[in-house]
Amino acid sequence: MKIPFINLAPQHEALMEKFHQAFDQVFEENSFILGPAVTLFEKAVEKEYGVPHAIGVNSGTDALLLSLKALGISAGDEVIVPTFTFVAVADVVTRLGARPVFVDVDPITYNVAIDSVTHAITPKTKAIIAVHMFGQACDLAQLMQLANAHGIFLVEDVSQAQGARIGNKYLGTMGVTGCFSFYPTKNLGGVGDGGMIITHNDEVAERIRRYRDHGRDNTGQFQDIGFNSRLDSLQAAVLKIKFEELDEAISDRIENARYYNDLLTDSGVTLPEFHERGEHTYNLYSIQYEHRDSLRAFLAQREIGTAVYYDRPLHLQPCFAYLGYKEGDFPVAERVSKRVISLPIYPGLRMKQLEEVAASILEFIELKSAEPEA
Numbered sequence: 001m002k003i004p005f006i007n008l009a010p011q012h013e014a015l016m017e018k019f020h021q022a023f024d025q026v027f028e029e030n031s032f033i034l035g036p037a038v039t040l041f042e043k044a045v046e047k048e049y050g051v052p053h054a055i056g057v058n059s060g061t062d063a064l065l066l067s068l069k070a071l072g073i074s075a076g077d078e079v080i081v082p083t084f085t086f087v088a089v090a091d092v093v094t095r096l097g098a099r100p101v102f103v104d105v106d107p108i109t110y111n112v113a114i115d116s117v118t119h120a121i122t123p124k125t126k127a128i129i130a131v132h133m134f135g136q137a138c139d140l141a142q143l144m145q146l147a148n149a150h151g152i153f154l155v156e157d158v159s160q161a162q163g164a165r166i167g168n169k170y171l172g173t174m175g176v177t178g179c180f181s182f183y184p185t186k187n188l189g190g191v192g193d194g195g196m197i198i199t200h201n202d203e204v205a206e207r208i209r210r211y212r213d214h215g216r217d218n219t220g221q222f223q224d225i226g227f228n229s230r231l232d233s234l235q236a237a238v239l240k241i242k243f244e245e246l247d248e249a250i251s252d253r254i255e256n257a258r259y260y261n262d263l264l265t266d267s268g269v270t271l272p273e274f275h276e277r278g279e280h281t282y283n284l285y286s287i288q289y290e291h292r293d294s295l296r297a298f299l300a301q302r303e304i305g306t307a308v309y310y311d312r313p314l315h316l317q318p319c320f321a322y323l324g325y326k327e328g329d330f331p332v333a334e335r336v337s338k339r340v341i342s343l344p345i346y347p348g349l350r351m352k353q354l355e356e357v358a359a360s361i362l363e364f365i366e367l368k369s370a371e372p373e374a
């Protein structure tokens with residue numbers, strides 16, 4: 001049975017008719033960038049998340065970039081970011097002339113380790129980017145307390161965790177801004193690039209609205225040097241339809257995670273924490289295993305797709321060599337990056353497929369344990 005790492009078709013098939021109707025509408029409106037479809041999607045997000053401002057942009061990367069710029073981050077500032085995450089989280093800091101300050105992560109949740117953040121704060125620290133890794137909420141209570149105590153902005157990166165909640169509050173609504181990516185594989189994925197920023201702050205929102213469109217204000221003047229970070233209408237039309245289905249898609253992910261956790265209990269791999277609803281949405285279902293690469297090869301032979309997020313922490317990436325970090329600086333991230341492997345988890349996977357993935361992993365572990373010690 002061929003099981004790709006990602007297959008978006010099961011989610012999309014049921015919605016094709018709605019997509020086509022929405023596309024017809026966009027063509028009728030003849031407004032393809034920041035058109036009525038973008039406004040409608042923004043309004044839907046504002047309503048669901050209870051925020052006054054949802055601003056569609058072209059990607060999750062620019063959601064972060066525009067947030068930081070709107071907060072005034074610039075040369076001489078430091079921004080605390082996890083070393084175990086996607087490169088965009090740190091590269092936006094560098095692009096604004098500021099310095100990314102890396103911190104280590106928790107070995108089970110993969111979210112920033114609070115003590116590492118505490119140690120990284122200096123008088124130059126202007127912001128912390130709390131990345132809700134793999135779909136699971138960071139310890140926001142502690143991060144917000146730290147941020148408030150030191151007068152630092154807390155930016156939430158909800159790219160991997162859209163729809164997750166702490167209590168009755170959605171992630172993204174607690175930081176000064178919440179940033180989303182609509183990369184196709186995310187919880188809410190488009191059919192191309194897209195992103196969004198939500199905020200309660202009117203001034204920050206106004207700046208972001210200008211920056212996404214070359215610095216243009218609502219009188220047509222160019223107030224700032226901005227960017228072309230606009231969201232397309234066709235993309236927004238798809239996203240609005242998929243936003244209505246998001247809760248169901250997350251429930252599927254949670255069901256799949258529950259089943260994997262049951263099937264792999266006591267197998268010797270490190271499993272993610274299981275949450276019924278709320279704090280983990282399993283955008284990625286990542287386990288840890290010491291023979292990760294040979295397990296991947298074994299699964300690939302059986303046409304089971306896997307992926308590694310992330311095989312090298314950011315402090316050891318060539319593009320950040322100029323910051324002067326070295327191997328050993330963040331031991332948890334370094335260890336995890338050698339052991340982590342993500343399994344297929346997308347909505348629409350069938351029970352039989354989950355069973356086949358788990359059975360193959362158990363078989364490999366059995367084979368490994370029968371090998372004579374080297």
Ligand SMILES: Cc1ncc(COP(=O)(O)O)c(C=O)c1O
Pocket residue numbers: 059060061062085086088089131157159160180181182183193194195
């Ligand atoms: C945590 C995180 N932040 C930011 C991004 C960047 O989003 P995009 O690919 O939409 O620019 C991603 C996407 O892959 C991500 O996973």
